[in-house]
Amino acid sequence: MLIYRLLTEDDSSEFCHKISDALAKGWVLHGDPTMSFDAARGVMRCGQAVVKDIDTPYSPDMKLGQQ
Template identity: 45%
Template sequence: MKLYRYLTGPDDSAFCKRVSSALNKGWQLSGSPTLTYDPEKKTVICGQAIVKEVVGVDWSEDVTLSEW
């Protein structure tokens, strides 16, 4: 089964660490990152899609993506 996640957050080192952590757990980047500006918070927001192929797991609503 292929899992999909979309990580978002302010464009800062914490966001980069979240993406790096996912990559080190076997997730792969899927597509280019996205950026948008939040005028209320006056900050840039990043987004990055990631995917991971897992064997022996069937999809259900109980799957917790962050545990993979």
């Protein structure tokens, strides 16, 4: 079963740490990262899709970050 997450964060080292943590837990980058300007807050936001193959059947109740 392949599961998907979209990780987002302000353009900061926190975003890089979030991605690095997911990679260390077995998630794999999926596609290119994206950036967008949040005009309401005046900051750049980053996003990166990640996927992971798991043995457990998918459930909408599962906590994806704990997989």
